[in-house]
Amino acid sequence: MKNSKKIGILFGKENTFPQAFIDKVNELANGKFIAEAVKINKAVQGEATDYAVIIDRISQDVPFYRAYLKNAALNGTAVINNPFWWSADEKFFNNCLATKIGVEVPKTVILPSYQLPDDTSEESFRNLAYPLDWESIFDYVKFPAYMKPFAGGGWKSVYRLENKEDFFDKHKETAQLVMLLQEEIVFEEYYRCYCIGGKYVKIMPYEPRNPFHLRYSANFNPSEELYKKLENDVLTLNQYLGYDFNTVELAVRNGVPYAIDFCNPAPDADRNSVGEENFNWVVEYAAKFALEKASAFEPGKDNLTWGKYLQSAVAMQALK
Template sequence: MKKIGIIFGMENTFPPALVEKINGLKVENVTAEFVKLGGVKMAEAGAYRVIIDRISQDIPFYRAFLKNAALTGSIVINNPFWWTADDKFFNYALASKLGVAIPPTVLLPHNQHPPDTTDRSMRNLIYPLNWEDIFSYVGFPAFLKPYSGGGWKHVYKVDSPEEFFHYYNQTGDLCMTLQHGVE
């Protein structure tokens, strides 16, 4: 089954109308639905052959997810690379695809809404996240750090779920990654 995913924010007319129209065409082995996201594992293919983006210009987490989806074979409309040229999460996923050993890394949703967004902007998120799966995949020790930028700003070494949540709850509207710590 080929899936077409729609990722969107506050708009209430176009996304559901598009899903209804695509599904109403009854094309064999094609279905459309709203994308649902939790922690995104780097360089792993997702469920969608095509993703239509209506919100990533406002939500860096979605933009990073879409770049990873494009890297792993999804067709993404509108091109997420037009907005920002690179970010750490995409670079980790790209290096992994090229055979470079990269520690397990998960892209995490913002702890708080980015500026000028509401809960309606984030309705594609799975909540609550499957923290057990995320911690099992990454392992501890781990580093919680922004998905972009540098200079060791907002980088935290965490050795347990409790330490993780202590720091994650302080990250505000930053989009973060959790990466296995190699010492």
């Protein structure tokens, strides 16, 4: 490792969070560590980077960056979030895991893409029954329902469906996207929650039915009991998935929180959308956790975070 005293942030179009993060790290570090925007002038196999820690805000959109970060992690950099797990994860698995760890999620099924993927033919799908058992699927999920990409981000290609005719009509529009069909949770309260380091949680009232710029202007106020349940679910999900930086969205129906979306490893942290209070919190705790990772850094070792799901799988293999 060339310089274990450096903390970098890798980012794209966003403007407010990266510089605020850099400034906060440098303020809290008292000269022990230096934070800066990551600079890449070459990426050579097996060579270490200049950074003890890199916080990743963009590699989901830039495959070159993802490959760079995997090599950096191999050589000891603590990448936030773990680029290997992030590459493997998607929303359907998230839901599947939630059913095993006691977190409520909407009834959900995954659907093959409407159009054949490139470089495939009907012969590629000889193991897929056609037509699918649509009536059983619809009876399980029920309508109204939501359809959204199993690996997508934000609100792109998200549909609210009234009935099966509406489903078949809208599914045609999804082309080669693999979609989730998901039960609608008609909620009384809704929360979007930052989770950093698997231990710091910020529960934010959120109204997804509002225009985008007003979604954090919500008046939901959880009881002490509900707050603890929200916090526990957020921590449980992130500790099992192994995300250092993520958001979890929870819709509360009849007093029960349902995890709606919790695969957001580069979540919105823009001052103009999340608001001043939430922005200050996420900057503070992202910087705090990055410094914790830098302080715990061991040169040449694996400094990534691995979730309990993978940890338990490895432990079971070791016992065989």
